[in-house]
Amino acid sequence: MLELSYREAVRDAMSTAMRRDDDVFIMGEDIAEMGGSMGVTQGMLEEFGPERVRNTPISEMAIVGAGIGAAIAGMRPIVEIMYQDFTTLAMEQIVSQAAKHRYMSGGQIKVPLTIRTQGGSGWSPGAQHAQQLEAWFVHVPGLKVVFPSTPEDVRGLLWSSIYEDNPIILFEHRTLYGIKGEVPEEIEPIEIGKARIHREGEDVTVIATGRLVHESLKAAEQAEAEGISVEVFDPRTLQPLDEDALIASVQKTNRAVVAHEAVTRMGWGAEVAAVIQEKAFDYLDAPVVRVGAKFTPIPFAPVMEEWVVPHAKDVLAAIKQTVGKE
Amino acid sequence: MSSQVTLPRLGQGMETGTIVRWLKSEGESVEKGEPLYELDTEKVTQEVEAEASGVLLKILAGEGEEIEVGKAIAVIGQEGEEVSVPAEAPAAPKEEPQAEAEPEPNAEPEPKPQPEAEPGQHAASPNGGRIKASPLARRIARERGIELSSLRGTGPEGRIVAEDVERASATGAVATSATAAAPVPSGEVEVVKLNQMRKTIARRMTEAWEAPAFQISMSADMTAAIRLRESLLARVEEGGVRPTYSDILTKVVALALMRHRDVNAHFAGDSVKLFPTANIGIAVAVPHGLVVPVIASCEARTIPEIAVARADIVSRTREGKLRAEDLEGGTFTISNLGMYGVERFAAVLNPPQAGILAVGAIEERAVVVDGDLEIQPRMDMTLTVDHRSVDGATASEFLATAKSFLEEPGLAL
Numbered sequence: 001m002l003e004l005s006y007r008e009a010v011r012d013a014m015s016t017a018m019r020r021d022d023d024v025f026i027m028g029e030d031i032a033e034m035g036g037s038m039g040v041t042q043g044m045l046e047e048f049g050p051e052r053v054r055n056t057p058i059s060e061m062a063i064v065g066a067g068i069g070a071a072i073a074g075m076r077p078i079v080e081i082m083y084q085d086f087t088t089l090a091m092e093q094i095v096s097q098a099a100k101h102r103y104m105s106g107g108q109i110k111v112p113l114t115i116r117t118q119g120g121s122g123w124s125p126g127a128q129h130a131q132q133l134e135a136w137f138v139h140v141p142g143l144k145v146v147f148p149s150t151p152e153d154v155r156g157l158l159w160s161s162i163y164e165d166n167p168i169i170l171f172e173h174r175t176l177y178g179i180k181g182e183v184p185e186e187i188e189p190i191e192i193g194k195a196r197i198h199r200e201g202e203d204v205t206v207i208a209t210g211r212l213v214h215e216s217l218k219a220a221e222q223a224e225a226e227g228i229s230v231e232v233f234d235p236r237t238l239q240p241l242d243e244d245a246l247i248a249s250v251q252k253t254n255r256a257v258v259a260h261e262a263v264t265r266m267g268w269g270a271e272v273a274a275v276i277q278e279k280a281f282d283y284l285d286a287p288v289v290r291v292g293a294k295f296t297p298i299p300f301a302p303v304m305e306e307w308v309v310p311h312a313k314d315v316l317a318a319i320k321q322t323v324g325k326e
Numbered sequence: 327m328s329s330q331v332t333l334p335r336l337g338q339g340m341e342t343g344t345i346v347r348w349l350k351s352e353g354e355s356v357e358k359g360e361p362l363y364e365l366d367t368e369k370v371t372q373e374v375e376a377e378a379s380g381v382l383l384k385i386l387a388g389e390g391e392e393i394e395v396g397k398a399i400a401v402i403g404q405e406g407e408e409v410s411v412p413a414e415a416p417a418a419p420k421e422e423p424q425a426e427a428e429p430e431p432n433a434e435p436e437p438k439p440q441p442e443a444e445p446g447q448h449a450a451s452p453n454g455g456r457i458k459a460s461p462l463a464r465r466i467a468r469e470r471g472i473e474l475s476s477l478r479g480t481g482p483e484g485r486i487v488a489e490d491v492e493r494a495s496a497t498g499a500v501a502t503s504a505t506a507a508a509p510v511p512s513g514e515v516e517v518v519k520l521n522q523m524r525k526t527i528a529r530r531m532t533e534a535w536e537a538p539a540f541q542i543s544m545s546a547d548m549t550a551a552i553r554l555r556e557s558l559l560a561r562v563e564e565g566g567v568r569p570t571y572s573d574i575l576t577k578v579v580a581l582a583l584m585r586h587r588d589v590n591a592h593f594a595g596d597s598v599k600l601f602p603t604a605n606i607g608i609a610v611a612v613p614h615g616l617v618v619p620v621i622a623s624c625e626a627r628t629i630p631e632i633a634v635a636r637a638d639i640v641s642r643t644r645e646g647k648l649r650a651e652d653l654e655g656g657t658f659t660i661s662n663l664g665m666y667g668v669e670r671f672a673a674v675l676n677p678p679q680a681g682i683l684a685v686g687a688i689e690e691r692a693v694v695v696d697g698d699l700e701i702q703p704r705m706d707m708t709l710t711v712d713h714r715s716v717d718g719a720t721a722s723e724f725l726a727t728a729k730s731f732l733e734e735p736g737l738a739l
Contacts, residue, residue, distance in 0.1 A: 254462050254488065281461045282461050282462065282464075282465040283461070283462055283465075284460060284461045284462055285460045285461075285462040285463065285481075285487050285488045286460060286481065286482070286485075286487070321482065324480070324481045324482045324487065
């Protein structure tokens with residue numbers, strides 16, 4: 001086994017694919033000489049040259065549009081949107097072009113495009129750089145959405161995304177870049193749409209994404225000390241959702257908490273809660289509880305940011321609420 | 327927004343509690359985590375902390391009142407906030423099987439909706455006949471033919487959860503509505519209301535009486551046990567806990583239970599649960615009652631360790647500082663009345679445990695050994711077992727093992 005940081009794992013998946021296939025290239029703002037605003041693409045310009053590590057103008061719509069064109073023409077482009085907040089500027093290309101061409105052409109046109117983006121709170125980036133917008137994209141048929149939480153998962157899932165023939169948007173979380181974890185020596189592809197159970201438990205399933213996977217693991221440990229056995233379930237892929245694994249877990253524990261950093265209202269967790277009640281209603285012993293950010297822009301002030309977004313203590317409170325030990 | 331304080335369930339099997347004393351009065355501010363009231367449960371009296379900060383707006387349950395688990399007992403909120411007291415659930419559950427499904431059309435209007443309810447927290451509404459139960463609880467009740475209206479919910483906001491149905495299913499008990507106490511002529515008769523502990527003892531001993539139990543007795547020569555205790559006492563450090571005969575007995579019984587696991591068991595209706603560890607309950611007398619705190623895994627503890635655990639649990643019992651978990655998980659019970667001069671007695675089962683050992687005093691007795699009269703320190707032991715799971719031969723083998731370990735402790739090695 002090899003130990004890599006989340007950041008290194010992202011880079012390793014891209015570099016390995018680029019060494020293997022000339023069709024793979026990367027494109028984005030400041031990704032070449034600067035090595036990316038988060039340092040993810042450092043050293044890649046030196047290895048692969050400016051043809052395959054391409055700096056772009058500050059125009060998200062153009063970045064995604066060019067990626068779509070290249071993908072249709074037979075390449076496997078990886079485009080980077082520096083902050084997921086800036087996907088707003090590329091929505092027409094993502095939602096109405098990338099997600100639609102395969103359908104509208106009767107399957108004749110494929111769009112093997114990977115859109116990487118990052119974001120999230122925890123370091124006071126302010127309201128325009130801290131959002132978690134995955135819920136917008138899971139709502140669009142034709143897009144797959146991936147949100148890995150560990151170095152091993154991001155490496156295996158980014159690899160699978162690059163070799164997927166449909167457009168994928170892959171979310172990275174800013175505060176996860178530094179975490180380290182063991183990864184296989186050789187990249188092992190991870191199937192898109194397969195969940196991972198980080199920790200098995202009996203009393204309640206916590207379905208968590210991104211940073212909240214780690215917060216939920218902390219909460220699970222604290223709950224364990226109080227005699228509550230928690231299963232931590234990371235879907236890894238938000239669209240398509242691994243419903244079979246999700247329902248099996250809830251049928252076992254009879255209780256569920258959904259935790260993500262994005263605002264609770266209309267969040268991805270609402271869909272998960274709905275799926276659970278549709279498919280496991282007779283197994284539920286308590287209402288599904290959602291944990292997410294308060295319904296407000298993310299404040300700049302660190303104490304306020306801390307207050308708005310969820311942490312382990314919020315997950316723990318939800319766990320206790322579902323098992324009736326408030 | 328105000329929040330209701332509901333009566334918590336502090337241990338398995340707790341169904342009601344009595345508020346001994348409110349530590350805050352209406353209008354006083356409380357901090358989350360501050361002791362709010364003293365609660366007399368079936369087994370222990372303990373302080374309960376506030377779960378929310380704010381002002382104690384209203385006390386709904388008076389001191390001395392017996393409350394069901396899950397019932398609202400107070401409201402905590404912001405100063406000046408108006409309190410809407412939830413209507414009481416109908417005292418007598420409806421008998422018609424359909425009642426639970428049909429909301430009453432003329433139910434009282436709901437209190438005006440809260441501006442923004444927290445997710446997962448319903449405003450308690452007058453329930454208009456609708457029984458609050460989780461989907462899982464409903465399914466289990468349906469499958470086992472249990473009437474939900476006969477159950478009491480212990481989940482959040484009084485919801486009937488799966489555990490409540492499982493419990494009713496296991497005991498076969500269908501809660502009956504409390505009948506009013508028959509009027510008792512006053513005059514010379516002093517009427518002492520049962521406290522929680524007395525009620526629990528009454529209920530559990532009545533339950534025990536349903537078990538077809540039988541007793542067997544043996545008497546043990548305590549010469550070796552006395553020597554063992556002397557050598558243990560010689561090793562006690564200054565200020566350390568002195569091992570008693572009870573501690574030796576606890577250890578010996580635990581080791582015997584490990585060799586006869588059928589006796590280290592719970593009878594559970596359609597199954598018998600055999601436990602991997604000997605968690606021994608020690609019957610301790612307290613004023614006007616009796617509690618049985620448990621020392622877990624006695625087979626793995628040394629006698630001095632058992633002595634320390636016993637001293638701690640007995641002193642906490644007498645000081646009323648037991649926690650609910652001290653009373654849970656027992657697999658077998660020992661009751662010792664030797665200190666009262668009792669020679670032998672038969673104990674009543676402590677259900678669902680399959681066995682209980684009653685122990686009398688050590689006394690010198692004349693015994694015939696090889697045709698000669700000898701004076702020996704002897705102790706009588708009487709084992710009561712639940713015949714549904716333990717038979718005479720099994721019980722005898724267990725008791726014989728315990729006796730042989732007392733007479734020759736080396737055999738336990």
